[in-house]
Amino acid sequence: MATFGFIGTGNMGGALARAVCTRIPADQVFVANRTAEKARLLAEELGCFPSDSTAIAANADFIFLGVKPQMMTDLLAEIGPVLAKRQSRFILVTMASGLTITSIQAMAGGAYPVIRIMPNTPASIGEGMILYVCGDGVAKTEETVFLDAMTGAGRLSALPENLIDAGSAVSGCGPAYVDLFLEALADGGVACGLPRATAMELAAQMVVGSARLALESGQHPGALKDAVCSPGGTTIQGVRALEKAGFRGAVMEAVIAAYEKTVGAGT
Incomplete structure (x- = not known):
């Protein structure tokens, strides 16, 4: 079974971790935050595991990058060397406004498979509208696993990447x-x-x-x-x-x- 790691457990990252834990065993979910205590409290609430960004980058199958766009460069510079050493397959999941799949790959230092999502705050009660687009490296089977895990967050809609920003201006804002x-x-x-x-x-x-x-x-x-x-x-x-x-x-x-x-x- 796939494992899900969340780097950044703010309002949106925490909401998506909660949603995923309604669909898959909590022991397959790992959460990390710049403030470790925040991750620990969320893990305690959900029954999942507190972790750190390096461990999640090294081990999780789906790595959720739950940081603000202006923090993404630093995060990916930190975990990039870890990603480069991995032998197992993984997928980066970005929810940063305005950052394309190509830009995430460039920051991460490799043409890694990426799913770009734009969720909204009602996802915290399972009534979200989550826009998503899969990069070229994401297999159909992986998309299916991802969609099943995310169902607890609300309704999901696939959009071409050139429409993600427009869609977010409606459902995200x-x-x-x-x-x-x-x-x-x-x-x-x-x-x-x-x-x-x-x-x-x-x-x-x-x-x-x-x-x-x-x-x-x-x-x-x-x-x-x-x-x-x-x-x-x-x-x-x-x-x-x-x-x-x-x-x-x-x-x-x-x-x-x-x-x-x-x-x-x-x-």
Whole structure:
């Protein structure tokens, strides 16, 4: 059975380690972090093993590089010599925004097989949207093993690498936009007299239900919106207010701004 090593157990690395541990035996999972105590606590929680970056680089079949883009050069310079000495096969899994498969290979010092992923924070509760692309060196059987292990994180979608950054601007950055929307909805409810906890529950469940309806019905969101907007009713007046404020344009600009930042700076 394949082993999975996570170098970096921050919000996303930790979330993916938790997801993998729902699919494979925890004794096949190893976690490491710059702060060793953080890795130890996560390992204790999951029943997996605390480790360090060098040991994971030397032994794990799937090596998750869970560090920020600006830290990737140093990490790969550290573990590169270890990777170069390996006789067994391994796959690097990168989740660093803006860094291509080719750039990861260059930093690592070899044309190693790489899977590039862009997860999002809902992966921490198994409701993530994980974009991925396999480099040329990844075998189909290895992709299958990887996808099975990652199922616990949520929905996975293969994208060509030239679309990964655009996809991440929607699903990777999108939770922040939705959270702003949730907060604004709840604030509006509070302004109308609702207790804050009630307003937040109503707003959050509405977003969950609306998103599932869109996914499961396959209907265009415009049609779903029209179904709520009765002629002369209250909802269409709310939609009118959003349109007057430039709601859709603002959301589109947010996605484009995030995409341009990723492409331009790799951060």
